[in-house]
Amino acid sequence: MEFSHELIMPNQGLPFKVFLFEGGEGNYFRDKHWHRSIELFAVYEGTLKFYLNEEIFPLGTGKFMLVNSNEIHSVDSPEPNRTIVLQIPLKTFEDYYTGEQFIRFTHDPLPQDGQVMKLIGDIFGAYEERTCGYEMKVKGLYYMLLHLLVTEYRETDVTPDMVKWHKKLNRLSLIADYIKENYASELSLEALAEIFGYSTTYLSRMFQKYAGINYKSYLQSIRVERAFQELANTEHTISETAMNNGFPNSKALAKAFQKKYGMLPSEYRGMQREKRSHMSHPDQ
Known part of the structure; x- marks a missing residue:
């Protein structure tokens, strides 16, 4: 099981x-990861399979998943779909915390689910159109969504164990941010432990207990995901991509890439070029 911490930056303005x-194009799997922000996945066409805290949640058209801060999750998207993702900074809810920097929302279906789906769709539609005054319309819809979340979906009965788990993943988030900035360099567990003032044994156990993976697999997951993005968005060679993302050579990248995505980097690069060619000449 591989996952990574994700840093969320708001849209400009x-x-x-x-x-x-x-x-959305299918044939995609996002490894287990977590972030401090609250995240909503709203499916408007097609289906997704959501993995949250070792549970499986199939999401069909018209359904959404709310991911709490520091909940480890992954997403399987084998088929094309149209899914809108909305990410809300945790600090937004600071007046409603039920523990130290802690708030939790239910995953259970509620009668208000349809309202949530409509608000997210309207928010995205207004943002995409960007007509005069769209910022005010988007923010108005957004605050209606926040009101719905804190009044109908917020859980007030939380356990000390939930809060403790949240705090541990907050500490791991600081370490994960550093790794995300330095993943392309040689970054041993020993060096990382020294930087953050932990023993190697403690840091290793912390990853294993609270994130369910060892450090080496975690780092590998980040590197292969970054390589995937580089292959999709640049014309760098596979060897260049390997070196840019911390792999010793293209063979090591190919092995990790095939394990995660079920194809070789060369196959994926070929698919991307074919897709771009079709977009440039749709009538061919």
């Missing part, structure tokens, strides 16, 4: 982030 899910 807005207090949150909204975008179309990057796995």
Whole structure:
């Protein structure tokens, strides 16, 4: 099981982030990861399979998943879909915390689910159109969504164990941010432990207990995901991509890439070029 911490940056001019899910074309799997922000996945066409805290949640058209701060999750998107993702900074809810920097929302279906889906769709639609005054419209819809979340979906009965788990993953988030900045260099567990003032044994156990993976696999996951993005968005050679993302050579990248995505980097690069060619000449 591989995952990574994700750093969330809001859309320019807005207090949150909204975008179309990057796995909308299908044949996509996002490894287990976590972030401090609250995240909503709203499916408007097609289906997704969501993995949250070792549970499986199939998401069909018209359904959404709310991911709490520091909940480890992954997403399987084998088929094309249209899914809007909305990410809300945790600090937004500071007046409603039920523990130290802690708030939790239910995953259970509620009668208000349809309202949530409509608000997210309207937020994205207004943001995409960007007509005169769209910022005010988007923010108005956004605050209606926040009101719905804190009044109908917030859980007030939280356990000390939940808060403790949240705090541990907050500490891991600081370490993960550092790794995300330095993943392309040689970054041993020993060096990382020294930087953050932990023993190697303690840091290793911390990853294993609270994130369910060893450090080496975690780092590998980040590197292969970054390589995937580089292959999709640049014309760098596979060897260049390997070196840019911390792999010793193209063979090591190919092995990790095939394990994660079920194809070789060369196959993926070929698919991307074919897709771009078709977009440039749609009538061919």
